[in-house]
Amino acid sequence: MIIKPRTRGFICTTAHPQGCAEQVRRQIEYVQARPAIRGPRNVLVVGASAGYGLAARIVAAFGARANTVGVYRPGERSGGRTASAGWYNSAAFETAARETGLQSFSVTGDAFADETKAKAVNLIRKELGQVDLVIYSVATARRTNPRTGETSTSVLKPIGQPYTNKTVNFHDGEVSLVTLEPATEEEIQGTVDVMGGEDWQLWIDALREGGALAPNATTIAYSYIGPELTQAIYRQGSIGRAKDHLEATAKRLHERLAAGGGRAYVTVGKALVTQSSSAIPVVPLYISALYKVMKEKGIHEGCIEQMYRLFADRLYSPNAEDVPVDGEGRIRIDDWEMREDVQREVADIWSRIETSNIYELTDLEGYRREFFQLFGFETEGIDYEADVDPNVDIPNIS
Numbered sequence: 129m130i131i132k133p134r135t136r137g138f139i140c141t142t143a144h145p146q147g148c149a150e151q152v153r154r155q156i157e158y159v160q161a162r163p164a165i166r167g168p169r170n171v172l173v174v175g176a177s178a179g180y181g182l183a184a185r186i187v188a189a190f191g192a193r194a195n196t197v198g199v200y201r202p203g204e205r206s207g208g209r210t211a212s213a214g215w216y217n218s219a220a221f222e223t224a225a226r227e228t229g230l231q232s233f234s235v236t237g238d239a240f241a242d243e244t245k246a247k248a249v250n251l252i253r254k255e256l257g258q259v260d261l262v263i264y265s266v267a268t269a270r271r272t273n274p275r276t277g278e279t280s281t282s283v284l285k286p287i288g289q290p291y292t293n294k295t296v297n298f299h300d301g302e303v304s305l306v307t308l309e310p311a312t313e314e315e316i317q318g319t320v321d322v323m324g325g326e327d328w329q330l331w332i333d334a335l336r337e338g339g340a341l342a343p344n345a346t347t348i349a350y351s352y353i354g355p356e357l358t359q360a361i362y363r364q365g366s367i368g369r370a371k372d373h374l375e376a377t378a379k380r381l382h383e384r385l386a387a388g389g390g391r392a393y394v395t396v397g398k399a400l401v402t403q404s405s406s407a408i409p410v411v412p413l414y415i416s417a418l419y420k421v422m423k424e425k426g427i428h429e430g431c432i433e434q435m436y437r438l439f440a441d442r443l444y445s446p447n448a449e450d451v452p453v454d455g456e457g458r459i460r461i462d463d464w465e466m467r468e469d470v471q472r473e474v475a476d477i478w479s480r481i482e483t484s485n486i487y488e489l490t491d492l493e494g495y496r497r498e499f500f501q502l503f504g505f506e507t508e509g510i511d512y513e514a515d516v517d518p519n520v521d522i523p524n525i526s
């Protein structure tokens with residue numbers, strides 16, 4: 129079939145298998161062109177099919193020659209539709225990993241379910257023995273708690289009072305003011321249930337109890353802080369409460385793992401175009417301004433550059449005895465985004481943005497292109513008029 133993008137707001141409901149494979153290939157190539165990392169041997173990535181999780185899996189496999197297990201939601205093809213981008217990404221990863229002689233396995237299912245955890249633990253025990261790095265990178269809007277059976281929903285809202293700021297429709301460049309009503313207590317709790325640290329902790333518990341976690345294992349999950357202008361919607365908003373919970377979980381896990389020489393960290397990443405961040409009001413416009421400034425300064429990074437730096441300069445740096453962390457014990461790879469000169473220029477752009485100058489003042493065109501590239505579209509070297517087979521198998525899947 130000939131596959132074209134079909135969008136609904138910030139969601140693209142189709143994906144292109146060859147375009148996704150090409151995006152994965154480029155990330156692998158980026159890592160292979162850099163110095164090898166003396167890192168982990170066996171790695172579990174929960175939320176492995178896109179964004180930070182996929183990039184971390186690529187760095188672990190192709191940068192450190194680690195065996196990997198990726199957990200992600202099944203997104204296979206049904207009816208006349210294409211499979212999900214995550215499915216095609218994972219197929220490309222698994223194929224490339226096997227071709228280079230690495231062991232790699234996919235566990236598909238709901239990461240929040242006990243059954244998925246048990247499947248991953250059994251697979252690790254059987255195939256790899258234990259994992260010495262666990263990356264938790266799940267981003268979603270809903271979670272069913274396996275203990276209570278209750279389903280929670282996360283919201284992206286301010287807390288306490290309404291918040292008004294500029295936002296953009298990244299398809300047509302229209303800038304407008306958006307006012308977001310504050311989250312209710314129930315909505316805040318729901319967001320913490322979905323995006324906080326509870327499930328990360330449950331994964332570590334399941335791995336430990338199942339004997340699948342090396343005593344000196346490292347585990348990380350991702351957080352975001354960002355500048356003043358997104359504080360009300362992000363860090364001081366409902367999602368910020370979930371990140372506070374995630375960071376508190378890291379401290380608890382760190383204390384527990386320290387006895388065996390293990391460690392747990394939250395890694396504060398940079399704002400990036402991913403399926404999850406495109407759903408946050410205001411943030412895509414901020415990212416467009418940020419990309420413009422960081423590209424001009426030659427310090428722009430995507431997921432793969434961020435994850436390579438996390439492994440090579442932070443977690444497994446040969447030059448540092450301890451992982452460098454901030455006063456709160458967090459690893460910071462948002463250091464370039466948060467640079468004073470970068471933020472000053474972004475704030476200046478922000479004050480001037482309107483529909484008439486958006487493409488000149490910001491990198492909205494780059495944002496839009498990267499959004500489509502997440503689904504395998506607008507990728508150089510792919511013939512989008514050609515007939516492609518949307519059925520793609522993933523080796524080693526359970």
Ligand SMILES: NC(=O)c1ccc[n+]([C@@H]2O[C@H](COP(=O)([O-])OP(=O)(O)OC[C@H]3O[C@@H](n4cnc5c(N)ncnc54)[C@H](O)[C@@H]3O)[C@@H](O)[C@H]2O)c1
Binds near residue numbers: 174200350398399401
């Ligand atoms: N994108 C950013 O700008 C940014 C910045 C800093 C931190 N982060 C954080 O990084 C983490 C990952 O986000 P991302 O932007 O890479 O998101 P993403 O949407 O690109 O990837 C999310 C991953 O989670 C998986 N997933 C979602 N629900 C699942 C479920 N129920 N079961 C199994 N897998 C599931 C998806 O398949 C996918 O692999 C999040 O904690 C996010 O807050 C993102």
